[in-house]
Amino acid sequence: xxxxxxxxxxxxxxxxxxxxxxxxxxxxxxxxxxxxxxxxxxxxxxxxxxxxxxxxxxxxxxxxxxxxxxxxxxxxxxxxxxxxxxxxxxxxxxxxxxxxxxxxxxxxxxxxxxxxxxxxxxxxxxxxxxxxxxxxxxxxxxxxxxxxxxxxxxxxxxxxxxxxxxxxxxxxxxxxxxxxxxxxxxxxxxxxxxxxxxxxxxxxxxxxxxxxxxxxxxxxxxxxxxxxxxxxxxxxxxxxxxxxxxxxxxxxxxxxxxxxxxxxxxxxxxxxxxxxxxxxxxxxxxxxxxxxxxxxxxxxxxxxxxxxxxxxxxxxxxxxxxxxxxxxxxxxxxxxxxxxxxxxxxxxxxxxxx
Numbered sequence: 140x141x142x143x144x145x146x147x148x149x150x151x152x153x154x155x156x157x158x159x160x161x162x163x164x165x166x167x168x169x170x171x172x173x174x175x176x177x178x179x180x181x182x183x184x185x186x187x188x189x190x191x192x193x194x195x196x197x198x199x200x201x202x203x204x205x206x207x208x209x210x211x212x213x214x215x216x217x218x219x220x221x222x223x224x225x226x227x228x229x230x231x232x233x234x235x236x237x238x239x240x241x242x243x244x245x246x247x248x249x250x251x252x253x254x255x256x257x258x259x260x261x262x263x264x265x266x267x268x269x270x271x272x273x274x275x276x277x278x279x280x281x282x283x284x285x286x287x288x289x290x291x292x293x294x295x296x297x298x299x300x301x302x303x304x305x306x307x308x309x310x311x312x313x314x315x316x317x318x319x320x321x322x323x324x325x326x327x328x329x330x331x332x333x334x335x336x337x338x339x340x341x342x343x344x345x346x347x348x349x350x351x352x353x354x355x356x357x358x359x360x361x362x363x364x365x366x367x368x369x370x371x372x373x374x375x376x377x378x379x380x381x382x383x384x385x386x387x388x389x390x391x392x393x394x395x396x397x398x399x400x401x402x403x404x405x406x407x408x409x410x411x412x413x414x415x416x417x418x419x420x421x422x423x424x425x426x427x428x429x430x431x432x433x434x435x436x437x438x439x440x441x442x443x444x445x446x447x448x449x450x451x452x453x454x455x456x457x458x459x460x461x462x463x464x465x466x467x468x469x470x471x472x473x474x475x476x477x478x479x480x481x482x483x484x485x486x487x488x489x490x491x492x493x
Contacts, residue, residue: 161185162208169212174224179209179231183238190242198246202239206232285317341376342384344413344420351388352411358393362400362407369412377420377485379465387458387469391424391481394454398428398479405477415487419467423482425474436471458483 162185169178182205189201213228293310296303352359352366359366392411399407410425431439440459455469462469467485474480 158185158188161188162205166208166212169209170215172216173219174213174216174221175219175227177227177231179205179212179228180234182209182231182235186235186238186242190246193246193249195243195246198239198242202235202242205235209235282317282320286314286321289313289317339378339380341378342381343376344374344422345370347381347385348388348411348413348422351385351392355389355392355396358396359409362396364396364399364407364409366409366411369410371412371414374413374415374420375487377465377487379485380461383461384465387461387483388422388424390454390458395424395426395428395479395481399426402428419484419486421482421484423480425478425480427474427478429479430473430477431471431479436473439471440469455481 162182165178165181165185169176172178185205186198186202189198192198209228209231213224216224289310293307293314296307296310348368348370352368388411392409395409399409406427408425408427411423412425413420413422415421440455459469462483462485465485467483469483470481472480
């Protein structure tokens with residue numbers, strides 16, 4: 140789980156002001172005290188606070204500034220043993236340089252890890268879309284067929300004797316409606332596979348889930364799954380990245396459908412539900428497929444762990460990373476008498492950033 144970041148210096152002027160006061164206090168104390176007192180070591184705390192901004196250039200600037208203030212303070216200090224002060228000053232500069240270097244390296248490593256996770260999540264979305272090609276083709280072919288049929292109908296009404304412009308107008312209206320439907324399907328796919336920076340917005344959770352179910356509809360039909368939905372009334376809109384959260388829902392639904400597709404007997408029921416309380420929203424996907432053993436449940440969200448033949452074991456691991464980056468929790472539990480429940484919770488007022 141990523142740590143919550145502070146934002147310096149523009150977004151948090153009060154914190155920036157407090158940091159400036161802290162630096163000034165250290166400089167004043169280091170200047171008025173004897174050279175033997177290594178007040179400059181406290182600049183390390185300033186650098187650590189600056190490191191929470193997640194900006195390597197800002198941390199480097201603070202580190203250089205603290206080093207310069209240490210040297211200036213030594214020059215301005217008149218009391219105390221010069222040799223001891225020189226040793227203490229050198230140690231302070233070493234501590235400042237080391238802390239700055241480690242802070243920058245840590246942030247650079249985290250930035251690379253975040254980018255790697257984003258690239259991996261994008262690859263998983265593209266792979267999922269490849270697996271759902273039949274669903275996409277089916278969803279687009281229906282409105283296209285409607286466009287062709289209604290277009291011919293409009294021409295027939297216009298060629299009739301006498302022509303019927305009202306009927307032709309209604310047929311053309313249906314053409315526009317079907318074209319909008321096709322455009323919506325293509326738009327959903329484009330949003331899901333586009334490699335774009337994460338963004339947080341208040342979203343309609345029901346609409347988000349329904350869009351994911353549309354993309355998975357052919358997979359659900361192919362595995363002869365009976366789909367039901369149960370949405371709470373007046374669900375509050377969570378602050379989430381729409382594409383990432385849709386990827387999580389789509390992954391859970393496709394996994395459940397594939398699991399039930401291997402059944403020889405018994406019901407193939409899939410229930411997707413969403414509910415909320417005062418502090419969180421819960422989304423769950425409940426199936427009647429094969430139940431996992433307790434040891435598998437404990438490991439199912441680990442990277443490269445899979446129970447599917449030919450599976451990569453990355454879908455649920457990426458889903459966990461996405462949910463946790465939103466400040467939520469993902470879980471798996473047994474569904475009685477048979478099957479599994481996969482779901483996640485999201486806080487209603489999360490302020491985390493990916």
